[in-house]
Amino acid sequence: MPARGRPPAYAQPVLHITDARTGESVDAAPVRRGLTRVDAHVPEFHTGALRVLLVADLLVRALELGGTPVWGVLTAERGQAELRAGAAALGIRPFEDRRDVGPGLGEAQVLHVVEEGGATPDGVRVAVAPVGPEAPGIAQGADPAALRLALLSRRRSTPVQLDAAALSEAGETLVRWRRAVAAWAQQPSRPIPDEARARLRTAWEDDLDVPAVLDVLAWVESGSELPEGARFETYAYADRLLGLDLARDLGSPA
Known part of the structure; x- marks a missing residue:
């Protein structure tokens, strides 16, 4: 939960995130102005993978709004082209390819965003619940902006079913x-x-x-x-x- 007792509108923001490894709430950026890396882990292209990328995108945006330097990285085993095309359609900003990332950049924090049950290296794990199997993808004609809003309408810990009614609303x-x-x-x-x-x-x-x-x-x-x-x-x-x-x-x- 947010820190108590600070002025409501203009205090230094502190983004708290639940670490799926421990179930505890941690500071997403524990070092003021320290570089935070957001690493999105997706095995292949599917609608649930796009939800993982969307949560990673939101983390980047929220940290930037708080003045934290952020670096977004994509770790994908297959379907990079499809993932990047789908992400672009959803308004997700580009993430760097993990294969091109060198060591020793001195991040103060690494946030690993992964679908529930996915494995990640050591670090804070941000788990994302799956999308229903009958969910329409962008390739099947769903309006990307409506799809983004429908995905945003549920907390990331809640599975989401994307049907015609949800997309229409x-x-x-x-x-x-x-x-x-x-x-x-x-x-x-x-x-x-x-x-x-x-x-x-x-x-x-x-x-x-x-x-x-x-x-x-x-x-x-x-x-x-x-x-x-x-x-x-x-x-x-x-x-x-x-x-x-x-x-x-x-x-x-x-």
């Missing part, structure tokens, strides 16, 4: 949020409310609880007392973690 939410963000952007900018910022940081610093981040966005969307410019800035800030391109429709006709 995610797609409808994306359309609604992108239209709202485009409309809010037409109003004068306002600071992110302290409560919204604190709730966002508390959510993703608590073991990368992305569904709680989405709940905060739903609260901001429905909060009639919030200025529209503040809603826009809140969504833009949260999207630095989520990577959903929520500002995509800025400037588009209504």
Whole structure:
């Protein structure tokens, strides 16, 4: 759980992550400004492997938001080309090939992201629950942005079933949020409310609880007392973690 007693909005962020080896919560970046390596381990291309890469991408984004230098690495046995193509479609930033990585880079921390039951070298292990066997992949026509949001809608420790209903709901939410963000952007900018910022940081610093981040966005969307410019800035800030391109429709006709 996040450290208690610190100021809610602007304190030095501390991302806590559960180590699957021990079940204990640890600091994702134990050394201030120390380099953290996020190593995604996937044996081959499948939708569950893309979920592993997505969690690794979220870790990189969350650490960067806290000011931690991060280095993302992909350890894959087979299907590198398919994995990288699928990751790119999902908006996952490129990871370096583990085979090209030299030793002795002096990381302060190594986070190994792996599907549940997968083996990793010594270090903090971040386990990711599997995706249902009937889940549609990108190659089968699923909208990549809707697929990303559907995967984000469950904590990484929870198995996820991606059916037509889940993808449709995610797609409808994306359309609604992108239209709202485009409309809010037409109003004068306002600071992110302290409560919204604190709730966002508390959510993703608590073991990368992305569904709680989405709940905060739903609260901001429905909060009639919030200025529209503040809603826009809140969504833009949260999207630095989520990577959903929520500002995509800025400037588009209504």
